Amino acid sequence: MVQIFxxxxxxxxxxxxxxxxxxxxxxxxxxxxxxAMAPGEIARFVQKFGLSALIDTGSKAYERAGLAYLRLSDEALIQRLLDEPQLMVQPLLRLGATLTIGWDEAVWRNWYQHQRRVG
Structure with missing residues (x-):
């Protein structure tokens, strides 16, 4: 099943x-x-893409939070993302062990083909 966060x-x-x-x-x-996302769930995305890929640096929330000027540990930054999801690039998608961040039509089309074959 496709999960959209x-x-x-x-x-x-x-x-x-x-x-x-x-x-x-x-x-x-x-x-x-x-x-909120489970810590283990967000950890999967961080492990695959890196923490910086999850942060929407172009968002108003990022600007308001002043994150460009703050020095936070990875743990503190992850907690901030969990507390303020508007700081994250959206959507985050998962199908089984396959993950994507943001709009990724090519991967989604593959998922669609897979779902048609299985379902």
Whole structure:
């Protein structure tokens, strides 16, 4: 099952939901405003992409938080992302062990083909 981690107001999250729904796949939305990501879940994304790839440096939330000027440990930064999901690039997607960050249509199309074969 495709899991989409993001906030319900995020254009990227809404776009990802629409992508899969248009293809008849019902993804599971994990709304990060309602439920924080599990530490183990975010650790998977950090391990694959690196912590800096998860941070949306172009967001208003990033600017307001002044993160460009703060020196935080990785643990403190991860906690900040969990507490303030609008600081993260969205959406984060997972299908089994495969992960993506942001819009990645090529990978999603492969997932779609896989879901059609299995489901």
């Amino acid at each position: 993001g906030t319900a107001k995020s254009p990227g999250t809404l776009k990802a939901l629409r992508f899969f729904k248009e293809r008849g796949i019902k993804p599971q939305l994990v709304d990060l405003q309602r439920r």
